[in-house]
Amino acid sequence: xxxxxxxNYTKPFVDIMNVRTFSASEGRxxxxxxxxxxxxxxxxxxxxxxxxxKQQQTERDLLVSLAELDDESDYNxxxxxxxxxxxxxxxxVLLQAYRSLANFSLLPKFITADGDGGIRIQWQNGARELxxxxxxxxxxxxxxxxxxxxxxxxxxxxxxxxxxKWLKEV
Amino acid sequence: xxxxxxxxxxxxxxxxxxRWVKGGQxxxxxxxxxxxxxDRKAETELSxxxxxxxxxxxxxxxLNDCFGEIEIQVESIRQxxxxxxxxxxxxxxxxxxxxxxxxxxxxxxxxxxxxxAGELAxxxxxxxxxxxx
Numbered sequence: 323x324x325x326x327x328x329x330n331y332t333k334p335f336v337d338i339m340n341v342r343t344f345s346a347s348e349g350r351x352x353x354x355x356x357x358x359x360x361x362x363x364x365x366x367x368x369x370x371x372x373x374x375x376k377q378q379q380t381e382r383d384l385l386v387s388l389a390e391l392d393d394e395s396d397y398n399x400x401x402x403x404x405x406x407x408x409x410x411x412x413x414x415v416l417l418q419a420y421r422s423l424a425n426f427s428l429l430p431k432f433i434t435a436d437g438d439g440g441i442r443i444q445w446q447n448g449a450r451e452l453x454x455x456x457x458x459x460x461x462x463x464x465x466x467x468x469x470x471x472x473x474x475x476x477x478x479x480x481x482x483x484x485x486x487k488w489l490k491e492v
Numbered sequence: 493x494x495x496x497x498x499x500x501x502x503x504x505x506x507x508x509x510x511r512w513v514k515g516g517q518x519x520x521x522x523x524x525x526x527x528x529x530x531d532r533k534a535e536t537e538l539s540x541x542x543x544x545x546x547x548x549x550x551x552x553x554x555l556n557d558c559f560g561e562i563e564i565q566v567e568s569i570r571q572x573x574x575x576x577x578x579x580x581x582x583x584x585x586x587x588x589x590x591x592x593x594x595x596x597x598x599x600x601x602x603x604x605x606x607x608x609a610g611e612l613a614x615x616x617x618x619x620x621x622x623x624x625x
Contacts, residue, residue, distance in 0.1 A: 434512070453606060
């Protein structure tokens with residue numbers, strides 16, 4: 323399937339500016355140039371707000387996925403619902419990480435309960451994988467894998483951010 | 493179809509939690525040993541099924557809520573350095589098999605357990621989801 327080409331908001335206005343030379347004889351070049359200049363400024367603002375909207379949508383998607391773990395019918399006395407501590411810890415760290423990463427839209431492949439009151443968040447991009455494990459008490463563990471190489475890493479927000487960037491480098 | 497008390501080409505992991513399967517893929521969660529918790533002992537072997545002709549009424553895994561089975565080749569399990577045995581007679585549970593040698597999902601072996609769970613999850617042959625009633 324063909325990949326969608328991002329719309330270049332500034333292109334039409336650059337085109338207008340290129341018209342300037344041809345319109346000079348009509349004495350409209352300065353006017354056209356000003357219009358194009360303002361239009362480009364507007365386009366940059368539109369692009370900026372589109373980027374913010376995308377970021378907010380990513381955050382909403384994350385929160386919705388987390389909220390889906392709240393379905394009581396998924397759990398019983400042997401497979402427990404995520405604890406409040408796990409939900410809060412996971413939500414906080416995810417929002418911190420995603421807000422630090424501008425335009426980062428790679429969402430987790432799986433968001434699951436571990437059955438002991440904890441939560442598991444799992445990302446994958448090609449051979450690279452990242453898993454954030456949160457216990458029922460809110461303690462985090464960070465697992466990464468690249469093909470047959472794997473290890474745990476300190477689950478600090480800075481490391482999570484670095485690993486999310488690393489995931490996208492494939 | 494394999495006979496009871498024997499391993500066929502493939503075995504099955506019961507899907508006891510519906511979020512183990514999403515978009516035609518399997519989460520590693522389906523393949524790690526649950527550690528000890530409160531009164532529960534740590535799992536040392538991973539329960540599998542030798543057959544999975546289950547229905548909404550009959551569940552070979554004896555689960556109250558079962559969403560289907562993940563089918564995986566015995567050979568794929570063994571290629572990871574693990575073993576699988578038919579222990580239905582020993583445990584007196586029809587169609588039961590166990591994956592052996594999985595490391596505990598905690599402490600020093602947590603990373604290795606995560607790795608093996610992830611590799612097992614990638615090697616499924618098919619996901620047999622239970623028809624919804």
